[in-house]
Amino acid sequence: QVKLVESGGGLVEAGGSLRLSCAASGRILSNYNMGWFRQAPGKEREFVAAIRRSGGSTSYADSVKGRFTISRDNAENTVYLQMNSLKPEDTAVYYCAGTTKIFGVVGGQYDYWGQGTQVTVST
Numbered sequence: 001q002v003k004l005v006e007s008g009g010g011l012v013e014a015g016g017s018l019r020l021s022c023a024a025s026g027r028i029l030s031n032y033n034m035g036w037f038r039q040a041p042g043k044e045r046e047f048v049a050a051i052r053r054s055g056g057s058t059s060y061a062d063s064v065k066g067r068f069t070i071s072r073d074n075a076e077n078t079v080y081l082q083m084n085s086l087k088p089e090d091t092a093v094y095y096c097a098g099t100t101k102i103f104g105v106v107g108g109q110y111d112y113w114g115q116g117t118q119v120t121v122s123t
Helices: none
Strands: 003-007 010-013 018-025 033-039 046-051 058-060 068-073 078-083 092-099 117-122
Touching (some): 003 092, 018 033, 018 092, 046 068, 078 092
Antiparallel strands (some): 003 018, 018 078, 046 058, 068 078
């Protein structure tokens, strides 16, 4: 099974940028469709972005479209989430996830999850 480890979270002012990384080990990342999800305190986990195995297709939540970019480097076994123009409402724990199933935006479709990285956006 694949192990996923996120990094790159932190505290940033509104309008700033962060880049999250998700490093995979144990399996070849190119076998997996990958996604980013987030969960804010007191809220349910929500979809952020997803990318197909080959990187040829992506999907974004409306709330982040135009500000966030998901990408992957299969040679480096890493998936990225570039977050620009951050807002206080982006504050959450961000999780990367992988699936060998169909490409999608539902958390239940994903089999493997990282431990999460905290992103805090101050006003």
